[in-house]
Amino acid sequence: MTFKKFIRDHLFHIVFFFGGMFVLDIVLWLDPHMRLAKETLMYLDFLLTIFFCAFLIGLYLYHRKWFRTIQIRLNAKEDALNWPLTGATSAEKQYFQKYVNSLLDYHQQSIERLMHAQQDQKDFIDGWVHESKVPLAATQLLVEWIEDQIPEEKFNQLTDELVQIEHYVEQVLYYSRLDSFSKDYLVQEYALKPLINQTIRQNRNYFIQNRIQFKLTGEEQTVLTDAKWLVFILNQIVSNALKYTPQNGQITIDLAHDEQGVWLSVSDSGIGIPAEDLPRVFDKGFTGQNGRQSNQRSTGLGLYLAKSLSNKLGHELYASSTPGNGATFKLLFPFLSYYNDPDGERLMGKENHFR
The missing domain is CATH 3.30.565.10 (Histidine kinase-like ATPase, C-terminal domain)
Known part of the structure; x- marks a missing residue:
């Protein structure tokens, strides 16, 4: 996060501070028991402003390391999914860190369940394909055995249909193996x-x-x-x-x-x-x-x-x-x-x- 964005996020606090300082100046100026010179009030406002600006700069420097940690993870994109968030130094950051790491854990668990489901599906398809080849081979032998008992045209049609079935079975097998x-x-x-x-x-x-x-x-x-x-x-x-x-x-x-x-x-x-x-x-x-x-x-x-x-x-x-x-x-x-x-x-x- 840049300093400009940090100031924009704390704009409410800045307005509140200067508004409070203005009210304080009015009270001190109108109080009959405290006759402060105009220059004294201006000097007091100047000191308060310097201290407040120093506070904002110090607060930004304190949070900058945390912001950089998050930015590094943003730049890492999907690699950050296996990279738990660390470095929280305040109760607020620790709460946020715990929330993000919990989401990462849930995401990892979901990925593992999905991978197991895909592996189960692949194992089923592989088994189904190999089991299907047995009756296909047996049917091919039966067709060859009755070749002399049926017209040649019918024999060619049967053989062609068996080849088509085997072709589609092979497609299923190779499709399931694309990822591996x-x-x-x-x-x-x-x-x-x-x-x-x-x-x-x-x-x-x-x-x-x-x-x-x-x-x-x-x-x-x-x-x-x-x-x-x-x-x-x-x-x-x-x-x-x-x-x-x-x-x-x-x-x-x-x-x-x-x-x-x-x-x-x-x-x-x-x-x-x-x-x-x-x-x-x-x-x-x-x-x-x-x-x-x-x-x-x-x-x-x-x-x-x-x-x-x-x-x-x-x-x-x-x-x-x-x-x-x-x-x-x-x-x-x-x-x-x-x-x-x-x-x-x-x-x-x-x-x-x-x-």
Whole structure:
């Protein structure tokens, strides 16, 4: 607190003091038994004013350390939540200090309860996902067992539905692990084409059933990433492209590199993304005009997870589209030197849609 603000807070006391001094002067001046000279009264007022100003300055200096302690905590922002207030020297300050520290204790207890609840929820989801995979695997075996007993079209439909269920179960699992991502990843050098082929194999039934062509272009590129998480990201992007690509369409994955890093582009020949939806395609729960008008059962989680996990891995995911001419999702794996480039940092902060 500045001295100016301190004086403003004590303005009532200052007015009261000078008002009392004025009344005292009137009483002394009018009292017939005390004939004080005008100069004597003025000298007395001057001395009282000097003593009062010295008192205010001393009081401010006495409280300044306390004010600085509070200001340091204000500057610390959320870090001050784990920093009990200390240094109270008067009964009033001790009462205030006790109140603030009690609030901090209650806040810490609330945070701990919330963290325990979140951990319980995460444990439940993890358990549910793993338990769900058992009947899914059993159902897949049963479907393969009756493959020769049902028409091929029905078999493909059953297989595709099972893949979709497994896809949604995986989404739930990875969504629950977003906050604990740092405990479950290992960045190494990987060639991209084997990871791309693994993603395509996971979606091969949909490609075959809808007669969608797949094309992989560009030379092999090696990047620093986590294979498990990257395959999940690619699966979300490819699955999204498959949803909105008509039969006999095409999905193309292109690999390239420039001064920024390695680029992995996934392009489809689908319906594209409306211009008004493009800035929000990575928002959680956003399905957009296409998701609402189609029967693709869009959840709005796939691209959100892809974007969030890309950021955590140090990659950047962008989207561009022309309505009616398909959409392109570009995943950038920056070179290590690119992180230290000021121009690169500005680029990394751009909007979702990119060139």
